[in-house]
Amino acid sequence: MIYPVVMAGGTGSRLWPMSRELYPKQFLSLVGEKTLLQETLKRLNGIGTASPVLICNEDHRFLAAEQLRQIGLLDHNIILEPVGRNTAPAIALAAQTALESDADALLLVLAADHAIADAEAFRAAVRQAEPFAEAGELVTFGIVPTHAETGYGYIRRGEAVDTLFKVAQFVEKPNIVTANDYVASGGYYWNSGMFLFRADRYLEELKAYRPDIFDACQTAMKTTQSDLDFIRVDAVAFEQCPSESVDYAVMEKTSRALVIPLDAGWNDVGSWSALWELGEKDEYGNVCEGDVIHYKTENTYVLAENALVTTVGVKDLVIVQTKDAVLVADIHQVQDVKRIVSELKSQGREECRLHREVYRPWGKYDSIDNGKRYQVKRITVKPGEKLSVQMHHHRAEHWVVVSGTANVTINDKTQMLTENQSIYISVGSVHALENPGKIPLELIEVQSGPYLGEDDVVRFDDRYGRC
Template identity: 65%
Template sequence: MLKIFPVILAGGSGSRLWPLSRQLNPKQFLPLADVNLSMLQATVQRMSGLETALPTLICNEQHRFLAAEQMRLLGMEQAKILLEPVGRNTAPAIAVAALQACENEDPVLLVLAADHLIQDVEAFQASIQAALPLAEAGKLVTFGIVPSHPETGYGYIERGSKVGDGGFAVSRFVEKPNLATAQDYLATGSYYWNSGMFMFRASRYLEELQQFRPDILAACRKALAGGTQDLHFTRVDAAAFTECPEDSIDYAVMEKTEDAVMVPLDAGWSDIGSWSALWDVSEKDEQGNVFKGDVLDQRSRNTYVHADNRLVATVGVEDLVIVETKDAVLVAHKDHVQDVKKIVEQLKSGARGEHINHREVYRPWGMYDSIDNGHRYQVKRITVQPGAKLSVQMHHHRAEHWIVVSGTAKVTNGDQTYLVTENQSTYIPIGQVHALENPGVIPLELIEVQSGSYLGEDDIVRFEDKYGRA
């Protein structure tokens, strides 16, 4: 039997990393610390070499295709993905995964966050191996990060007596301290940062949840029993899960159980919770700067610049974070980056869209980039992956012109189906049932010009969709 069953929590929003992290493309799906891998993919990759089953991902319904595509790129198309209709914190999410895991066996769950950075993979795996016999013996293991400085942004775990070869009893969990208290914790040598990573048998977690939060467990049982299976997606019953109480695993179980054990972890860990945290862990030049993208500089110090699309030039600035995307630019002092979330709150209260998605929007069939818009018109650059097909649909308020730039489009336009190749175009009238498909082996690139009285994405009536969208 495989010993370790990874459960990866991928439901966060990452609002402090706006404007890169957005509601529909949050930080766990972005390549922040690695240019080649997203945070989620790096989390999966660092388990390579351990004896594990395929991971189970837990993410929001609206991120399902993003998660599935990133797992496909790792060659893990068969990995299970549990979809949450709403966020209910970590205790219910882990409960659903544990209930599903117990359907056939009683595996040891390794619960990881999808948005953590771990720089020393060998040390990480050594801590996992040290925790495994404790978890197999019925303990509920949490991993305590060996602190490098008096951090006020993390909760702490106080170490108790030694348990087994590599663990310690948890004396207590403590909330985020002020600076003086954090300094005292560091001086004692017996306090660790609370990592939010866990290992335990699925049955043991469910037993403790039954004892301390039976209401959560009952709601999760109901939600899973009423759920549906769609390929490797598991959709829990939306009404039952929405009624589930919201609580973290720390409050619901770990702070109450008598079997909590901590295993130290000293592996270059960071939760990348802010732009300053990303600056901390990034490679810097001699002046302490981190530059990503097209950046020119004169005499700046200790500054982080991320340029997505345009040249960014800095002259004589210090301790700044500058992030440029296609539709937004952030300039913040490193000491105040925690307040970026307040900008996101302003965007929400002002009914603006820059916190929801980038100008580039990913879909299960490919992506589109809204390159221009004005009164009664909008222009998009659309990429359709080989073999992919947009839904059969119609619009009440807009017509569309499609101009193929590269590849070949198979177009359904009312009763007609025909091919459109490079430098050719076609027209879809208002109210016409239509579909777009890429029958070729290279990506299909086209320009779409929309015109009409209303151009919102909700003016789509779907008749048929291979991806199961309503």
């Protein structure tokens, strides 16, 4: 049985301001109606796989769980990394998890943030690679290059093995002259970072070439804990694990590496120019998402999240408008967007970490206004969900119900509020908010006080394990 292993890490720097540290691109709907993560899992339909194993970090756990729930694939199948240690250790955790259910498990290792236009070609490649993986080979998917690309690593193919090829060499990102030579030769593929191999075979190779990583992951998996839909590994043991990619740890060293050519419209969605390339263009080469009006504009990508964006007499630009930030960049220099993110971090600005609209396991909130000693939020609580029982040292809150039903507890008193009703929570009051209804609860929260930071909260009870 094939066990999909989806790597869902990321820092959210290359597609800022849509992608952010606490909401990276794999959780965004950038190419279709579904998010990149959901599209990754959706294209597995027809292969006949087991439930996927998702690997992500603590900060993204509820986002990942909600997106799996939306497509019916949430099944206690999210492994939480205490710290990021790159792909080799992450795959080792997944391999050990899969072997607990199936001694013959095959791992199909995928990134959560790639786009593939031809899903059937991808599925056909997986089926073609499957017997080789079952026989103990470590198969990687090499992307047939469409142009000379300096942003990807390459795989040089060796002699043919039936319909696949031995891997002759993994090559680092080349300069443009070398990349042109690679493409012209016809013997090189882009390194996609996707693999198919037996779980036990991978662990054998890891133990042979990187016993330090193998031992650390074995120790980390000896004392796992179940937490809602998450699997937590031993944090102390995993923190001792070296950080290494699967390429360096195993694939470049093993004698069993094979590459299968994949020509399926693959794109790693690594920049705004990539989204321009993927998008549906008008007669002037423009790609527009949202409320956009162009005049004398060419080869420009515009994404308008919640406001009208207009352009006049420009070309070769990327313009991205979100609720709290605007990016304007030359379409040929979008790789440098990460420098803006670095500057935001150095200034301690929250725009690199959070959107104005923030998702929580119980729903979401949108910080619609703020000033000295006050902040206004629009809060949405999903049906049946409840915020933690909590208290604030520095702020009072006033809640006004816009729609739905709120069950509000303040100290020892509980009452029901409906549309247009309001309530006041004084500083230091222990309180909780719950939606007992069948429709989303919408309310406006006005905070006031000398300090309004999100860390001014003491949790006494929380169904999501955040106490």
